[in-house]
Amino acid sequence: xxxxxxxxxxxxxxxxxxxxxxxxxxxxxxxxxxxxxxxxxxxxxxxxxxxxxxxxxxxxxxxxxxxxxxxxxxxxxxxxxxxxxxxxxxxxxxxxxxxxxxxxxxxxxxxxxxxxxxxxxxxxxxxxxxxxxxxxxxxxxxxxxxxxx
Amino acid sequence: xxxxxxxxxxxxxxxxxxxxxxxxxxxxxxxxxxxxxxxxxxxxxxxxxxxxxxxxxxxxxxxxxxxxxxxxxxxxxxxxxxxxxxxxxxxxxxxxxxxxxxxxxxxxxxxxxxxxxxxxxxxxxxxxxxxxxxxxxxxxxxxxxxxxxxxxxxxxxxxxxxxxxxxxxxxxxxxxxxxxxxxxxxxxxxxxxxxxxxxxxxxxxxxxxxxx
Numbered sequence: 001x002x003x004x005x006x007x008x009x010x011x012x013x014x015x016x017x018x019x020x021x022x023x024x025x026x027x028x029x030x031x032x033x034x035x036x037x038x039x040x041x042x043x044x045x046x047x048x049x050x051x052x053x054x055x056x057x058x059x060x061x062x063x064x065x066x067x068x069x070x071x072x073x074x075x076x077x078x079x080x081x082x083x084x085x086x087x088x089x090x091x092x093x094x095x096x097x098x099x100x101x102x103x104x105x106x107x108x109x110x111x112x113x114x115x116x117x118x119x120x121x122x123x124x125x126x127x128x129x130x131x132x133x134x135x136x137x138x139x140x141x142x143x144x145x146x147x148x149x
Numbered sequence: 150x151x152x153x154x155x156x157x158x159x160x161x162x163x164x165x166x167x168x169x170x171x172x173x174x175x176x177x178x179x180x181x182x183x184x185x186x187x188x189x190x191x192x193x194x195x196x197x198x199x200x201x202x203x204x205x206x207x208x209x210x211x212x213x214x215x216x217x218x219x220x221x222x223x224x225x226x227x228x229x230x231x232x233x234x235x236x237x238x239x240x241x242x243x244x245x246x247x248x249x250x251x252x253x254x255x256x257x258x259x260x261x262x263x264x265x266x267x268x269x270x271x272x273x274x275x276x277x278x279x280x281x282x283x284x285x286x287x288x289x290x291x292x293x294x295x296x297x298x299x300x301x302x303x304x305x306x307x308x309x310x311x312x313x314x315x316x317x318x319x320x321x322x323x324x325x326x327x328x329x330x331x332x333x334x335x336x337x338x339x340x341x342x343x344x345x346x347x348x349x350x351x352x353x354x355x356x357x358x359x360x361x
Contacts (some may be wrong), residue, residue, distance in 0.1 A: 003328035008302035009196070011326055015308060016194040018325035019356065022349040023186045024235055025331075028179025034350060035182050038357055042178040049181035052206055053173045056213035057166070 084134040090123040097126050100138060107138065161224035169217060172230040180231045184209055187235050191242035193360065196297055199246045212237040307359045308352070317348050 005011040023031065032042045087093050098118065101108040111129050121129075133139055164172070176184075188205030212234055215221045221240075223233045312318035317340070324334035335345045 005326055008298060008305050012301045012305040012308075013194055014325045014328065015305065015322060015352075015356075016190055018321070018331070019349065019353050020187060020190045020194070020239070021331060022346065022353070023183060023190060024232075026183075026346065028177070028183065030346065030350065031179060031182040031186060034353060035186075037354065042182050045185050046176070046178040046181040048206075049184055049209060050173060050176060052210050053176075053213050056210045057170055057173070057217060060214060060217040061166075 082135070084131055084139075086127060086130050086134075090126070093123070093126050093130060094121075096142065097121075097130055097133075100133060100142065104138070107133070161227050163219065163222040164225050166217065168225060169223065169230075172223075172225075176231070183231060184234060184238070188238050191238060195242050195246040196301070198293060198297055201245070203245070208238050208241060209234075211241050215241070304359065308356060311355050311359060312352065315351070317344070318352055321345070321348050321352065 005014055035042050035045065087096055101118070111132075130139065185205065188208040191208060192200050192203070192205050212221070215237060216223055216234070221237045223230065228236075309319075309322060312322060317338075320338045321334055324337060329337065331345060331349075334340070335342060340348070
């Protein structure tokens with residue numbers, strides 16, 4: 001059954017579609033021959049087309065890198081901007097750190113005390129450790145009550 | 150458990166970036182020629198307005214970008230790289246053509262108004278759109294579209310005229326215009342595949358000359 005084109009654009013379009021179907025499935029050597037007969041050098045075309053594809057890969061990789069950098073910077077900013085609330089008294093801070101290490105003993109190993117016992121830690125050591133733990137989100141799981149602050 | 154059930158094939162895995170890069174490096178001159186020719190063909194097909202100054206090269210790069218971003222997925226188990234990329238080029242061109250059709254008024258396709266501003270009798274700048282009631286398409290666009298249509302008619306007529314004396318080529322052109330594909334034309338007009346391809350190449354060569 002014939003399906004006549006409705007416009008000149010469609011008439012031309014169908015011719016181009018027919019040619020495209022040929023290009024899609026034609027043997028490669030015919031395409032090379034056609035290119036040469038049009039005065040084009042297939043080696044130059046290969047270099048140019050591969051260059052275009054490589055350029056697209058490079059742009060994509062740069063975009064990925066930029067996004068990773070932005071994500072990292074956003075994360076760092078979020079961590080830095082987080083308010084760290086520690087108990088106000090040195091005694092409560094010491095108790096809080098002791099509680100954390102009791103609940104998560106593996107952290108005690110990560111926060112090496114360089115041969116110093118827990119009791120030997122200064123108040124400043126304890127505050128610093130608690131701040132680091134807060135940045136890691138460990139304190140989120142602990143209840144720091146109003147009384148503690 | 151249903152013992153008769155066929156084992157499910159594992160889902161096709163999308164290519165990694167490394168696999169895509171490897172496929173690019175493995176492209177032969179035949180492959181790149183195919184990509185080049187398909188992209189050029191599709192740009193002519195959608196017309197210069199829909200292409201909106203974009204070229205076949207842009208089309209190839211866009212196809213690659215979409216594949217890398219995962220908007221189009223290449224699964225090496227299902228398809229070879231070049232036929233996949235040709236398919237993506239084809240569909241992006243159709244998308245550009247469709248976008249232009251749906252957005253004729255979009256500034257993306259508009260000619261700067263300053264380029265078509267006229268003056269009134271007193272020399273004041275006057276927009277050609279002044280006084281028009283919510284036009285669907287600006288005058289400049291209408292003129293360019295009319296010009297495009299005229300060009301397309303001239304081109305289609307020229308192609309037909311070029312092959313008036315070439316009976317076989319006329320049959321192929323007629324078949325395409327009637328919506329037939331290659332195998333159907335071969336069957337309908339009694340061409341074998343080799344003859345059909347030779348006729349198509351003849352049309353292709355002459356079309357290039359006509360367009361140039």
